[in-house]
Amino acid sequence: MNTMLFSPYTIGGLTLKNRIVMSPMCMYSCETKDGTVRTWHKIHYPARAVGQVGLIIVEATSVTPQGRISERDLGIWSDDHIAGLRELVGLVKEQGAAIGIQLAHAGRKAEVPGEIIAPSAIPFQESSRTPKEMTKTDIEETVQAFQNGARRAKEAGFDVIEIHAAHGYLINEFLSPLANRRQDEYGGSPENRYRFLGEVIEAVREVWDGPLFVRISASDYHPDGLTASDYVPYAKRMKEQGVDLIDVSSGAVVPARIDVYPGYQVPFAELIRREANIPTGAVGLITSGWQAEEVLRNGRADLVFLGRELLRNPYWPYAAARELGVSIEAPVQYERGWRF
Numbered sequence: 001m002n003t004m005l006f007s008p009y010t011i012g013g014l015t016l017k018n019r020i021v022m023s024p025m026c027m028y029s030c031e032t033k034d035g036t037v038r039t040w041h042k043i044h045y046p047a048r049a050v051g052q053v054g055l056i057i058v059e060a061t062s063v064t065p066q067g068r069i070s071e072r073d074l075g076i077w078s079d080d081h082i083a084g085l086r087e088l089v090g091l092v093k094e095q096g097a098a099i100g101i102q103l104a105h106a107g108r109k110a111e112v113p114g115e116i117i118a119p120s121a122i123p124f125q126e127s128s129r130t131p132k133e134m135t136k137t138d139i140e141e142t143v144q145a146f147q148n149g150a151r152r153a154k155e156a157g158f159d160v161i162e163i164h165a166a167h168g169y170l171i172n173e174f175l176s177p178l179a180n181r182r183q184d185e186y187g188g189s190p191e192n193r194y195r196f197l198g199e200v201i202e203a204v205r206e207v208w209d210g211p212l213f214v215r216i217s218a219s220d221y222h223p224d225g226l227t228a229s230d231y232v233p234y235a236k237r238m239k240e241q242g243v244d245l246i247d248v249s250s251g252a253v254v255p256a257r258i259d260v261y262p263g264y265q266v267p268f269a270e271l272i273r274r275e276a277n278i279p280t281g282a283v284g285l286i287t288s289g290w291q292a293e294e295v296l297r298n299g300r301a302d303l304v305f306l307g308r309e310l311l312r313n314p315y316w317p318y319a320a321a322r323e324l325g326v327s328i329e330a331p332v333q334y335e336r337g338w339r340f
């Protein structure tokens with residue numbers, strides 16, 4: 001049978017062998033606290049490549065030390081990070097997968113010692129630290145840090161860059177009126193709240209001509225927050241700026257109760273794909289082959305991102321192929337596992 005899940009997909013000049021993407025997931029495994037790639041990363045990511053995932057997106061990797069969620073995050077703020085990342089890229093590519101990296105800054109959700117920064121001096125919740133409101137200089141330096149990160153990602157050999165603009169981290173804080181109360185040109189109107197992301201995309205595009213994804217939180221789940229419809233004009237802007245795909249997640253700008261069920265974020269990916277006419281990735285409780293195939297076949301998204309299912313089963317693509325009646329190549333070392 002011809003499935004969409006196991007058919008190749010070309011984006012921004014890169015051809016993926018299938019439409020299965022490993023969603024970025026923090027491993028908090030840099031025990032040296034200096035942002036460098038450790039043994040854990042060199043086992044964890046290549047295992048999913050052996051599992052036949054088409055594109056692996058490495059976890060949120062911080063463009064500044066201050067932008068880390070925790071001290072154990074991966075980093076890309078220094079040229080010293082390039083060698084480890086290059087090794088990781090080589091290991092994953094050797095096993096036949098493409099590899100991307102998520103460039104991130106945690107903003108007010110950073111849990112590292114020292115000052116934390118955000119568009120406005122509003123804590124995430126009462127128990128959180130109050131961030132410093134970013135000055136124009138802070139903004140310029142952070143945009144530059146994203147560009148430096150992109151340049152290093154290119155030097156390390158990544159195939160894809162994803163900008164993390166979701167989950168209530170720095171860029172998302174600029175976009176959402178719930179976290180951005182600025183009075184200057186970076187706050188207020190929707191255009192002004194987009195300005196920071198627009199500058200980050202422009203800066204990244206100056207040094208990166210490969211596939212560029214942006215992950216968004218398409219709903220703040222709050223009456224005064226952003227909805228998926230608010231992201232349609234933003235997605236159009238991103239497309240104009242040369243973004244190839246919007247990876248559509250949701251939530252976490254403010255604490256909120258989210259009603260989750262299989263494919264709960266898929267309608268957001270579908271809306272943005274249709275209304276902004278841009279490729280999207282769907283993510284969130286996608287766990288079976290037929291469920292993934294449905295999303296693709298009904299034109300609801302172009303790629304399916306899997307998170308926790310790939311933590312449970314690094315070889316999920318084999319299970320999905322069996323479910324869909326497709327035979328996919330196994331590494332030669334494992335062929336005996338398929339013969340009885």
Ligand SMILES: Cc1cc2nc3c(=O)[nH]c(=O)nc-3n(C[C@H](O)[C@H](O)[C@H](O)COP(=O)(O)O)c2cc1C
Pocket residue numbers: 023024025026027059060102164166167215249283284285286305306307308309
């Ligand atoms: C352990 C863990 C770490 C995560 N870290 C990140 C991250 O670094 N960046 C990100 O955008 N999302 C992160 N997420 C969210 C996942 O990428 C994904 O969007 C979410 O888990 C929903 O998909 P799922 O139901 O397939 O797990 C993380 C999720 C988990 C479970």
